[in-house]
Amino acid sequence: MSEEPELPMIPDIGDILDRKDKMVEKITTVIKCRSCNIKYDRPFKPGDFTFKKLTDEKCKECSKDTLVIEEIYSEWINPKKK
Numbered sequence: 001m002s003e004e005p006e007l008p009m010i011p012d013i014g015d016i017l018d019r020k021d022k023m024v025e026k027i028t029t030v031i032k033c034r035s036c037n038i039k040y041d042r043p044f045k046p047g048d049f050t051f052k053k054l055t056d057e058k059c060k061e062c063s064k065d066t067l068v069i070e071e072i073y074s075e076w077i078n079p080k081k082k
């Protein structure tokens with residue numbers, strides 16, 4: 001048996017709050033091409049909204065400007081973690 005006193009585990013709240021502050025919101029736009037039906041995502045751009053037709057961007061597969069925004073989602077990421 002160990003003679004060491006049992007210390008209660010106290011979570012370091014300051015450390016948790018500090019970590020939360022460092023999280024950044026990453027917004028991703030999911031694009032679908034109506035021509036070749038490919039779906040891919042790219043970082044959100046200001047002005048993006050669901051079902052918007054992207055006439056100023058071309059499909060990376062078929063190079064047609066038939067892209068529509070299918071979905072926009074956000075996630076919290078820790079930029080220090082890779």
Ligand SMILES: [Zn+2]
Nearest residue numbers: 033036059062
């Ligand atoms: Zn396409």
